[in-house]
Amino acid sequence: MIRRELFEAGPPEYVDVSRQTGRRLPSYASSIVDSLSAAGLKFDDAVAEIGSNDGRFLDVLAVRGFRHVTGVEPSRSLAELAASKGHRIEQVGLDARSAAQIRLNGRFRAVICRHTIEHVADPLEFLRAIHSILEPDGLLVMELPDAGQLVSDLRIHDLWDEHLYYFTIGTLRNVALRAGFELVDQRQVRHLDSVNWLVWARASDSKVLSLPRPDASSVFASVEAFACRASANLEGPRQLFRSVTSSDEFLVDCRNF
Numbered sequence: 001m002i003r004r005e006l007f008e009a010g011p012p013e014y015v016d017v018s019r020q021t022g023r024r025l026p027s028y029a030s031s032i033v034d035s036l037s038a039a040g041l042k043f044d045d046a047v048a049e050i051g052s053n054d055g056r057f058l059d060v061l062a063v064r065g066f067r068h069v070t071g072v073e074p075s076r077s078l079a080e081l082a083a084s085k086g087h088r089i090e091q092v093g094l095d096a097r098s099a100a101q102i103r104l105n106g107r108f109r110a111v112i113c114r115h116t117i118e119h120v121a122d123p124l125e126f127l128r129a130i131h132s133i134l135e136p137d138g139l140l141v142m143e144l145p146d147a148g149q150l151v152s153d154l155r156i157h158d159l160w161d162e163h164l165y166y167f168t169i170g171t172l173r174n175v176a177l178r179a180g181f182e183l184v185d186q187r188q189v190r191h192l193d194s195v196n197w198l199v200w201a202r203a204s205d206s207k208v209l210s211l212p213r214p215d216a217s218s219v220f221a222s223v224e225a226f227a228c229r230a231s232a233n234l235e236g237p238r239q240l241f242r243s244v245t246s247s248d249e250f251l252v253d254c255r256n257f
Contacts, residue, residue: 025056026191028198032141033064035200036110039139043067045109048102050094050130051116055082062087072102093120099129107135114143115196118163127179131203140181140201144172146188169197180204 036047043065052058052071055078061069071089073079079091092098111130120126130140147166167175173183181201189196 024192025060026143026189028189028191029057029060030064032112032143032198033060033066035141036066036139039110039200041066041110041139046070046106047110047112048072048108048133049112049114051113051119052078052082052087052089054078055085055087055089057112057114058082058087059085070102070108072098094126094129096125096129096132099132102133107133108138109135110139110141112141115145117142118144118165118167121164123165124175124178127176127181131180134203136203136205138203140203142172142197142199142201143189144197144199146195146197147171167197169199172197172199176201180206 041047044067046068047061047066048070049057049061050072052073053075055071058069058071069087071079071082071087072094073082073089073091074093076091079089083089090098090102092101094102111134113130117123117126134140144167145163146168148168169183169186176183180203182204183199183201185200187198189198
Protein backbone atom coordinates (compact mmCIF):
# COMPACT_ATOMS: atom_id res chain seq x y z
CA MET A 1 0.00 0.00 0.00
CA ILE A 2 1.36 3.38 -1.00
CA ARG A 3 0.04 6.74 0.10
CA ARG A 4 2.35 9.21 -1.64
CA GLU A 5 -0.59 11.50 -2.46
CA LEU A 6 -0.48 12.86 1.10
CA PHE A 7 2.79 14.62 0.33
CA GLU A 8 2.26 17.25 -2.37
CA ALA A 9 5.89 18.40 -2.13
CA GLY A 10 7.27 14.88 -1.95
CA PRO A 11 7.78 12.54 1.00
CA PRO A 12 9.37 13.90 4.19
CA GLU A 13 13.16 13.97 4.47
CA TYR A 14 13.18 13.96 8.29
CA VAL A 15 16.03 16.50 8.52
CA ASP A 16 14.11 18.64 11.00
CA VAL A 17 12.35 15.85 12.89
CA SER A 18 13.10 15.80 16.63
CA ARG A 19 10.87 12.91 17.71
CA GLN A 20 12.87 10.53 19.90
CA THR A 21 12.06 6.81 19.79
CA GLY A 22 14.50 5.55 22.41
CA ARG A 23 11.83 5.35 25.10
CA ARG A 24 9.91 2.92 22.89
CA LEU A 25 12.75 0.46 22.48
CA PRO A 26 11.15 -3.00 22.35
CA SER A 27 11.77 -5.67 24.95
CA TYR A 28 13.27 -7.90 22.26
CA ALA A 29 16.06 -5.40 21.40
CA SER A 30 18.60 -7.57 23.22
CA SER A 31 17.55 -10.60 21.17
CA ILE A 32 18.40 -8.65 18.00
CA VAL A 33 21.92 -8.13 19.37
CA ASP A 34 22.06 -11.81 20.35
CA SER A 35 21.31 -12.72 16.75
CA LEU A 36 24.42 -10.83 15.59
CA SER A 37 26.67 -12.95 17.79
CA ALA A 38 24.79 -16.10 16.75
CA ALA A 39 25.48 -15.15 13.12
CA GLY A 40 29.21 -15.10 13.84
CA LEU A 41 29.86 -11.40 14.36
CA LYS A 42 32.75 -10.43 16.63
CA PHE A 43 32.89 -7.40 18.88
CA ASP A 44 35.48 -5.79 16.57
CA ASP A 45 33.23 -6.10 13.51
CA ALA A 46 31.75 -2.87 12.16
CA VAL A 47 27.99 -2.55 12.68
CA ALA A 48 25.73 0.24 11.42
CA GLU A 49 22.18 1.23 12.25
CA ILE A 50 20.21 3.00 9.54
CA GLY A 51 17.70 5.41 11.06
CA SER A 52 19.50 5.45 14.40
CA ASN A 53 17.33 8.24 15.84
CA ASP A 54 18.56 9.28 19.30
CA GLY A 55 21.14 6.47 19.48
CA ARG A 56 19.30 4.30 22.01
CA PHE A 57 19.84 1.07 20.07
CA LEU A 58 23.46 2.08 19.45
CA ASP A 59 23.73 2.30 23.25
CA VAL A 60 22.58 -1.31 23.49
CA LEU A 61 25.13 -2.43 20.91
CA ALA A 62 27.93 -0.62 22.74
CA VAL A 63 26.93 -1.95 26.17
CA ARG A 64 26.86 -5.46 24.76
CA GLY A 65 30.48 -5.07 23.62
CA PHE A 66 30.41 -3.97 19.97
CA ARG A 67 33.21 -1.45 19.63
CA HIS A 68 32.71 -0.13 16.09
CA VAL A 69 29.13 1.07 15.72
CA THR A 70 27.92 3.79 13.39
CA GLY A 71 24.53 5.47 13.17
CA VAL A 72 23.05 6.88 9.98
CA GLU A 73 20.39 9.45 10.80
CA PRO A 74 19.01 12.33 8.67
CA SER A 75 17.65 14.40 11.58
CA ARG A 76 20.06 17.13 12.71
CA SER A 77 18.92 17.26 16.32
CA LEU A 78 18.70 13.48 16.76
CA ALA A 79 22.10 12.95 15.13
CA GLU A 80 23.60 15.54 17.47
CA LEU A 81 21.97 13.85 20.47
CA ALA A 82 23.37 10.43 19.52
CA ALA A 83 26.81 11.92 18.81
CA SER A 84 26.80 13.62 22.23
CA LYS A 85 26.75 10.14 23.76
CA GLY A 86 29.98 9.26 21.97
CA HIS A 87 28.58 7.49 18.93
CA ARG A 88 29.90 7.95 15.42
CA ILE A 89 27.02 9.38 13.39
CA GLU A 90 26.58 10.07 9.68
CA GLN A 91 23.96 12.82 9.50
CA VAL A 92 22.45 11.88 6.14
CA GLY A 93 19.55 10.01 4.65
CA LEU A 94 20.81 6.81 3.05
CA ASP A 95 20.82 6.70 -0.74
CA ALA A 96 23.32 5.77 -3.45
CA ARG A 97 25.24 9.03 -3.09
CA SER A 98 25.56 9.04 0.70
CA ALA A 99 26.36 5.31 0.66
CA ALA A 100 29.35 6.02 -1.58
CA GLN A 101 30.65 8.52 0.98
CA ILE A 102 30.05 6.15 3.88
CA ARG A 103 31.99 3.39 2.09
CA LEU A 104 35.10 5.55 2.09
CA ASN A 105 35.49 4.63 5.77
CA GLY A 106 35.00 0.93 5.10
CA ARG A 107 32.10 -1.48 4.84
CA PHE A 108 30.04 -3.05 7.60
CA ARG A 109 29.71 -6.64 8.68
CA ALA A 110 26.10 -6.05 9.72
CA VAL A 111 23.44 -3.37 9.23
CA ILE A 112 20.41 -2.91 11.48
CA CYS A 113 17.38 -1.16 10.01
CA ARG A 114 14.48 -0.77 12.43
CA HIS A 115 11.22 0.82 11.29
CA THR A 116 12.84 2.79 8.52
CA ILE A 117 12.18 1.11 5.17
CA GLU A 118 8.46 1.89 5.35
CA HIS A 119 9.33 5.62 5.47
CA VAL A 120 11.57 5.84 2.37
CA ALA A 121 10.38 6.90 -1.08
CA ASP A 122 12.16 4.11 -2.96
CA PRO A 123 12.63 0.90 -0.94
CA LEU A 124 14.50 -0.89 -3.75
CA GLU A 125 17.13 1.83 -4.08
CA PHE A 126 17.31 2.07 -0.30
CA LEU A 127 18.08 -1.65 0.02
CA ARG A 128 20.61 -1.41 -2.80
CA ALA A 129 22.34 1.40 -0.89
CA ILE A 130 22.45 -0.83 2.21
CA HIS A 131 23.85 -3.67 0.09
CA SER A 132 26.61 -1.37 -1.16
CA ILE A 133 27.87 -0.58 2.37
CA LEU A 134 27.86 -4.20 3.53
CA GLU A 135 30.74 -6.60 3.26
CA PRO A 136 30.22 -9.62 0.99
CA ASP A 137 27.83 -12.00 2.75
CA GLY A 138 27.11 -9.23 5.28
CA LEU A 139 24.04 -9.45 7.50
CA LEU A 140 21.00 -7.16 7.32
CA VAL A 141 18.48 -7.18 10.17
CA MET A 142 15.19 -5.35 9.57
CA GLU A 143 12.21 -4.62 11.77
CA LEU A 144 9.04 -3.37 10.10
CA PRO A 145 5.24 -3.44 10.42
CA ASP A 146 3.47 -6.61 9.30
CA ALA A 147 1.05 -5.55 6.55
CA GLY A 148 -0.52 -8.99 6.38
CA GLN A 149 -1.57 -8.82 10.03
CA LEU A 150 -2.67 -5.22 9.57
CA VAL A 151 -5.10 -6.23 6.82
CA SER A 152 -6.35 -9.51 8.31
CA ASP A 153 -6.95 -8.04 11.80
CA LEU A 154 -8.28 -4.71 10.51
CA ARG A 155 -5.61 -2.81 12.44
CA ILE A 156 -6.67 0.62 11.20
CA HIS A 157 -4.82 2.29 14.07
CA ASP A 158 -1.52 0.98 12.65
CA LEU A 159 -1.89 3.07 9.47
CA TRP A 160 0.40 6.08 9.76
CA ASP A 161 0.62 8.95 7.28
CA GLU A 162 4.46 8.88 7.34
CA HIS A 163 4.52 5.28 6.13
CA LEU A 164 4.82 5.30 2.35
CA TYR A 165 4.88 1.51 2.05
CA TYR A 166 3.61 -1.50 3.94
CA PHE A 167 5.08 -4.95 3.31
CA THR A 168 3.93 -8.51 3.64
CA ILE A 169 6.77 -10.99 4.10
CA GLY A 170 6.31 -11.94 0.44
CA THR A 171 6.59 -8.43 -0.98
CA LEU A 172 9.57 -7.73 1.28
CA ARG A 173 11.29 -10.89 0.05
CA ASN A 174 10.74 -9.85 -3.56
CA VAL A 175 12.21 -6.37 -3.19
CA ALA A 176 15.09 -7.75 -1.11
CA LEU A 177 15.93 -10.31 -3.81
CA ARG A 178 16.03 -7.56 -6.44
CA ALA A 179 18.44 -5.59 -4.22
CA GLY A 180 20.77 -8.57 -3.79
CA PHE A 181 19.58 -10.01 -0.48
CA GLU A 182 18.41 -13.48 0.45
CA LEU A 183 16.07 -13.74 3.44
CA VAL A 184 17.43 -16.36 5.82
CA ASP A 185 15.13 -16.03 8.83
CA GLN A 186 12.01 -14.22 9.96
CA ARG A 187 10.02 -13.86 13.16
CA GLN A 188 6.75 -12.14 13.95
CA VAL A 189 6.98 -10.03 17.10
CA ARG A 190 4.66 -7.78 19.09
CA HIS A 191 5.58 -4.46 20.62
CA LEU A 192 3.02 -2.42 22.55
CA ASP A 193 -0.06 -2.75 20.33
CA SER A 194 1.74 -3.31 17.03
CA VAL A 195 2.64 -6.48 15.12
CA ASN A 196 6.02 -6.43 13.39
CA TRP A 197 8.38 -8.58 11.39
CA LEU A 198 11.98 -9.20 12.37
CA VAL A 199 13.82 -10.30 9.25
CA TRP A 200 17.41 -11.44 8.71
CA ALA A 201 18.93 -11.33 5.22
CA ARG A 202 22.35 -12.03 3.72
CA ALA A 203 23.97 -9.91 1.03
CA SER A 204 24.61 -11.86 -2.15
CA ASP A 205 26.50 -11.12 -5.36
CA SER A 206 23.59 -12.39 -7.46
CA LYS A 207 20.69 -10.02 -8.10
CA VAL A 208 17.27 -10.99 -9.39
CA LEU A 209 16.46 -8.43 -12.07
CA SER A 210 12.79 -9.34 -12.44
CA LEU A 211 10.23 -11.42 -10.62
CA PRO A 212 6.77 -12.64 -11.58
CA ARG A 213 4.27 -9.92 -10.81
CA PRO A 214 1.41 -10.77 -8.47
CA ASP A 215 -2.10 -10.95 -9.88
CA ALA A 216 -3.16 -7.30 -9.84
CA SER A 217 -6.86 -8.13 -9.59
CA SER A 218 -6.36 -10.14 -6.39
CA VAL A 219 -4.22 -7.37 -4.89
CA PHE A 220 -6.83 -4.72 -5.63
CA ALA A 221 -9.60 -6.98 -4.36
CA SER A 222 -7.74 -7.44 -1.07
CA VAL A 223 -7.21 -3.69 -0.66
CA GLU A 224 -10.82 -2.95 -1.57
CA ALA A 225 -12.07 -5.52 0.94
CA PHE A 226 -9.88 -3.95 3.64
CA ALA A 227 -11.24 -0.49 2.80
CA CYS A 228 -14.85 -1.70 2.94
CA ARG A 229 -14.33 -3.47 6.26
CA ALA A 230 -12.57 -0.42 7.70
CA SER A 231 -15.36 1.90 6.57
CA ALA A 232 -18.02 -0.37 8.06
CA ASN A 233 -16.06 -0.62 11.29
CA LEU A 234 -15.97 3.17 11.61
CA GLU A 235 -19.63 3.74 10.79
CA GLY A 236 -20.79 3.20 14.39
CA PRO A 237 -18.47 5.87 15.85
CA ARG A 238 -19.43 8.21 12.98
CA GLN A 239 -23.14 7.89 13.76
CA LEU A 240 -22.49 8.41 17.46
CA PHE A 241 -20.45 11.54 16.72
CA ARG A 242 -23.18 12.90 14.43
CA SER A 243 -25.87 12.33 17.06
CA VAL A 244 -23.79 14.02 19.77
CA THR A 245 -22.75 17.00 17.66
CA SER A 246 -26.35 17.60 16.51
CA SER A 247 -27.48 18.03 20.12
CA ASP A 248 -28.14 21.56 21.37
CA GLU A 249 -26.18 20.69 24.51
CA PHE A 250 -23.00 19.82 22.57
CA LEU A 251 -20.11 22.13 23.45
CA VAL A 252 -16.40 21.76 22.77
CA ASP A 253 -13.81 23.71 24.72
CA CYS A 254 -10.68 23.56 22.54
CA ARG A 255 -8.53 24.44 25.52
CA ASN A 256 -9.11 20.90 26.79
CA PHE A 257 -7.51 19.32 23.72
